[in-house]
Each structure stands twice: as C-alpha cells, then as structure tokens.
Amino acid sequence: MSEEQTKPENRARPTTDEFRAFVAEDWAPRSTETPGLTEAARRAAERREALSAAFEGDRLVIPAGGLKVRSNDSDYVFRPHTAFAYLTGLGADREPDAVLVMEPREGGGHESVLYFRPLAGRDTEEFFGDSRYGEFWVGARPTIEDVESELGLTGAHVDGFNDAVGKDAGEVAVRMIRDAEAALTARVDEIRANNGAAIESLAERDDVLAHHVSHMRIVKDDWEIEQMQQAVDATRVGFDAVIAELPTVVERGRGERWVEGVFGLHARHQGNGVGYDSICAAGDHANTLHWIKNTGDIAPDELLLLDAGVEVDSLFTADVTRTLPISGTFTDAQREIYDAVYEAQQAGFAAIRPGAKFSDIHAASIRVIAEKLHGWGLLPEGVSVEDTLDAEHGQYHRRWMVHGTSHHLGLDVHDCALATRAEYMDAELRPGMVLTVEPGLYFKADDLKAPERFRGIGVRIEDDVVVTEDGCRNLTGDWPHSADEVEAWIREVQSR
Incomplete structure (x- = not known):
C-alpha cells in the first residue's frame, strides 16, 4: 500500500487537470461593488486611536482566533475574539484566522492592517476543493478591497502576517492578545524570542495590552x-x-x-x-x-x-x-x-x-x-x-x-x-x-x-x-x- 493510500483522507477530491480547467470556466462576473464604511467600523476606528495613544511605538497584535473542529470534519460556528470585534467592528462569524496588526508609524500613531484570508480566484483549488475555506463549501469570502472599504483600514493576505509581525521585532516591542488562539501565540512568541525578546517577559507584556482593551469597554458610547x-x-x-x-x-x-x-x-x-x-x-x-x-x-x-x-x-x-x-x-x-x-x-x-x-x-x-x-x-x-x-x-x-x-x-x-x-x-x-x-x-x-x-x-x-x-x-x-x-x-x- 502506498503512502498516499495510508493518509487519513476519505473525501473524494477531483484532481484531474481536465476538471480544474473545466470548473474554472464560465462563471458570471463578480460584482465590483464594495460595501460602505459601517457604523461599527467608525466606532472601532475611534477605539484604535485611543489604544494607539496608550501604546505609542509598540506593535499591537489582536487575533480573531481560528476555527475549532467539531465532529471530525466540520467546525463550530465561529465567533471572533471580543478584543478583535471591538477594535475592527466585525461581528457575527467574521473573520476566522484574521489578525489585526496596529503598526507604529514614524512620527507617531499606528497604521491598522487586517491580515485575513481573502476571496480566492475560481481558478484555484481552494475555490472548489477546500472544505474549510473554499467558496463551494462555505460561500464567498470578502476581497481585500471589500475589507478596506467596509472597515476603513488596510487589508492584506494572512500569508504575510509572519513577516509583518517579525519585522524589526528586536527593536520594536510587540504586544498581542494571547488568549485568542494558542497556536498563533506560540508562533509569535517564537518570532519575538528569535529576535531577542526575553521569553519570560512576553506574557506579562501582553497582559498589559489585554487588560487595557478589557477596561476600555467599561463605559459604553x-x-x-x-x-x-x-x-x-x-x-x-x-x-x-x-x-x-x-x-x-x-x-x-x-x-x-x-x-x-x-x-x-x-x-x-x-x-x-x-x-x-x-x-x-x-x-x-x-x-x-x-x-x-x-x-x-x-x-x-x-x-x-x-x-x-x-x-x-x-x-x-x-x-x-x-x-x-x-x-x-x-x-x-x-x-x-x-x-x-x-x-x-x-x-x-x-x-x-x-x-x-x-x-x-x-x-x-x-x-x-x-x-x-x-x-x-x-x-x-x-x-x-x-x-x-x-x-x-x-x-x-x-x-x-x-x-x-x-x-x-x-x-x-x-x-x-x-x-x-x-x-x-x-x-x-x-x-x-x-x-x-x-x-x-x-x-x-x-x-x-x-x-x-x-x-x-x-x-x-x-x-x-x-x-x-x-x-x-x-x-x-x-x-x-x-x-x-x-x-x-x-x-x-x-x-x-
């Protein structure tokens, strides 16, 4: 028996080149209309501005959290981490695996960048073959343009997150919301440690951010x-x-x-x-x-x-x-x-x-x-x-x-x-x-x-x-x- 045959995979997947070419053909054009800035996003921008002032010069990492498996190959309904929802304006079931990074600017303030998994093209295997993220399975995801229009911040593919969070990590203090996703936290901790951060100080540094965001919510507008x-x-x-x-x-x-x-x-x-x-x-x-x-x-x-x-x-x-x-x-x-x-x-x-x-x-x-x-x-x-x-x-x-x-x-x-x-x-x-x-x-x-x-x-x-x-x-x-x-x-x- 081949190694391929012993893999824990029991879902039939169409893999022929002919099928890939066929499934990518003859789809109506997607709408080019983008959503407008929501009221939730306007309020979130004000909160980010207040957070920026409290952590001048620090890189702030706020994950949405990831999907959690239920019953082998389906996922629980996703709910983003509260800090992420508070600082982006995204609610309901949006956006698993996304990470908000508030990048310090020279001269003060932060640029807010949302790293997320945008809509894949119809010529990609994700489109028809990925049961967790593919459009055939879970519906269309927003594009980078959609997110930028809806939230009023910069959108970027989640694949660029590691490089972004590690950039100058030895010189820039990086703080993150630790309890959103354990695997991501471990990855960021490793990046910070590899860039000279004292591993024993990371949790304490991050707790200051988590406490601040929690206390920000104590008075409602x-x-x-x-x-x-x-x-x-x-x-x-x-x-x-x-x-x-x-x-x-x-x-x-x-x-x-x-x-x-x-x-x-x-x-x-x-x-x-x-x-x-x-x-x-x-x-x-x-x-x-x-x-x-x-x-x-x-x-x-x-x-x-x-x-x-x-x-x-x-x-x-x-x-x-x-x-x-x-x-x-x-x-x-x-x-x-x-x-x-x-x-x-x-x-x-x-x-x-x-x-x-x-x-x-x-x-x-x-x-x-x-x-x-x-x-x-x-x-x-x-x-x-x-x-x-x-x-x-x-x-x-x-x-x-x-x-x-x-x-x-x-x-x-x-x-x-x-x-x-x-x-x-x-x-x-x-x-x-x-x-x-x-x-x-x-x-x-x-x-x-x-x-x-x-x-x-x-x-x-x-x-x-x-x-x-x-x-x-x-x-x-x-x-x-x-x-x-x-x-x-x-x-x-x-x-x-």
Whole structure:
C-alpha cells in the first residue's frame, strides 16, 4: 500500500487537470461593488486611536482566533475574539484566522492592517476543493478591497502576517492578545524570542495590552448602548415566545429542552444567536445556579427560571432573567420568595447613581435578602442582620444567595472581566456603564435548614441597566417585574 493510500483522507477530491480547467470556466462576473464604511467600523476606528495613544511605538497584535473542529470534519460556528470585534467592528462569524496588526508609524500613531484570508480566484483549488475555506463549501469570502472599504483600514493576505509581525521585532516591542488562539501565540512568541525578546517577559507584556482593551469597554458610547437596547428588545421576543408555549411544556416531556429550543429559535432569528448558554431551569433545577443541561421535565405547579439573552450581529448581548409560574399563578410560598427578591432588586436599582460604588448595588440588595432571611428565622440563633453582613465573621445569608448582584455587560455577558478590583468592584459608577441587577433566593430541595414550604424553589430577577447622569435607565424597563405584573404578562401573551 502506498503512502498516499495510508493518509487519513476519505473525501473524494477531483484532481484531474481536465476538471480544474473545466470548473474554472464560465462563471458570471463578480460584482465590483464594495460595501460602505459601517457604523461599527467608525466606532472601532475611534477605539484604535485611543489604544494607539496608550501604546505609542509598540506593535499591537489582536487575533480573531481560528476555527475549532467539531465532529471530525466540520467546525463550530465561529465567533471572533471580543478584543478583535471591538477594535475592527466585525461581528457575527467574521473573520476566522484574521489578525489585526496596529503598526507604529514614524512620527507617531499606528497604521491598522487586517491580515485575513481573502476571496480566492475560481481558478484555484481552494475555490472548489477546500472544505474549510473554499467558496463551494462555505460561500464567498470578502476581497481585500471589500475589507478596506467596509472597515476603513488596510487589508492584506494572512500569508504575510509572519513577516509583518517579525519585522524589526528586536527593536520594536510587540504586544498581542494571547488568549485568542494558542497556536498563533506560540508562533509569535517564537518570532519575538528569535529576535531577542526575553521569553519570560512576553506574557506579562501582553497582559498589559489585554487588560487595557478589557477596561476600555467599561463605559459604553451611545451607539453601543443602542446595540444593547436592540439586544434587550430581541430578548423580549424570545421570552414572549416561551410564555406562549408554557401550556404545552408539561405534556411534551423534557420541557426544559423545549424552552431552550424556543428561545434559541428566536435568538437566532432576531440576532446572531444566544449570548450565552440559556438557563431553562424548572423546579429544583433553578437552585443550580448555572443549570445549562436543560434536560428536565416541567411540572404544572413549578416555577421556570429562564436566564437568557440574545446576542445581536454586532455581538453585544442582553442578559435577562425572569422566574415564571408554569400555571400562570404563583403559589403563596412562591410569591413570598418572589416578593422578597423583587424588593431586593428595587433596592439595587435605587443604589445606582454616578459617584456610588459598583459594590453598593450588591450591598443594597443583599441587605434586603438578609433582612428577609432574618425575618423568616433562617439565620442562626442570635445572629442579627448586621452580624450576617459582617464580611469577616458572618455571611450566613450566602447559603441562600451565593452570587453577586451585578456585573458589567456588553460584548461579553460578563464584560470587562480583566479589570482590576479597583477598576471594577471598588470603582465609582459613571454614566454609560451598563450593568445587570440580579438578586435571587435559592432553597434546594434537600436543604433541611429551609422551611419545608420553600424547598425546591429558586427565584432570580435580572434586568440590564445603563448608568445615567442622575441615576439609571432600565433597558428592560417596560418588562414586567412584580409578581402581579408577571402573572398579567402570562395571561396577556397566552390570550393573543
């Protein structure tokens, strides 16, 4: 058996010269019209200008990331690295393997060059024979001219990247976003080391860039806030669709999967898809905070905790939670817990204003939670509300509310994650910050410290807000919030 016959290749490939000549013939001319500069690209150019000023003289490398194999010979749907999307304006599934290089100019500033894989000619084997990149298989890619017109930067073939990043690498400091693609990072590290860079210093140097780009996103501009409003509005469509299906989910079996599918259908139709794996947790599953298995049946007397958000094509996402009675009406115990969480959320909203600390939101909400738990007699004997709020010797309330009440939201569902504690938890709120407010109470079915009437009930209410000059604006402001409003919402949707 020949070496060719033993290669792991089982797809028939047309390889004759006659076929190559035949397949290249008689195609209609391609359109020469190029896309115009997008609003996302305009905003990205402003961000690059700010980044350029912070890293004068350094070569900055921001990869999109590569495709990841799923099921042997197909790929997962691609999503570019957040830093790449933020600094190019490309969203959805664009452009795998691309790398943005900000090249320092003599005299100051940077030239932005996007190295990517452009459209191949119809006379190339890629056109018909490459199942990962070929036009026959995955559709036409943009040309260099398309990218330059759409993004307002310089386009170049990805094959030129190695030479570009290595040029004068011993004299020019090169920084890159390391976590976008491990293989590319290793390659750039090797290039830098071969040009005299100290290998042990590379990660620390790169971390400074990654932190800076993450922290840049902490205040959103008007266009970004509008994108997030669109994401919230699209999410409402998905929630309404789920509510319309509640009367059917009990009999279907695996009702959590049905809920996940219904929301996912509308997320994909309204935007790019879901911004994170949806939590569709019925009954006691709601007490597993990150329940994304969604394999459970749904009973008619249970609550459904639905934590889901639509990611729009620009990759900004919503993050909303509502806890819905399957029957359309809360039981007395369910309402008692829901009302406590609702009151805690209202306290969180009231704490949001410029100059307040980010941590004040949690402090306000968790005080209400502690007061409710104390009133129910669930804290240890002799422990007051102040005692349990003591960070060093208390925290008993966290048995039933273990997570934080708020996080930044944007291109990532937990945005700005590389910001330091001083820049995040201890920072002052500023207009343009977009945050979640999401207290909850969780009473596991096997929690013998919980009242029997509460066991198996979990409730969370989550909204997305933007800090304003005098407080905050709730992007989910017209959504139902209180128990009465939720019941009315269910009746209204199901009567359509």
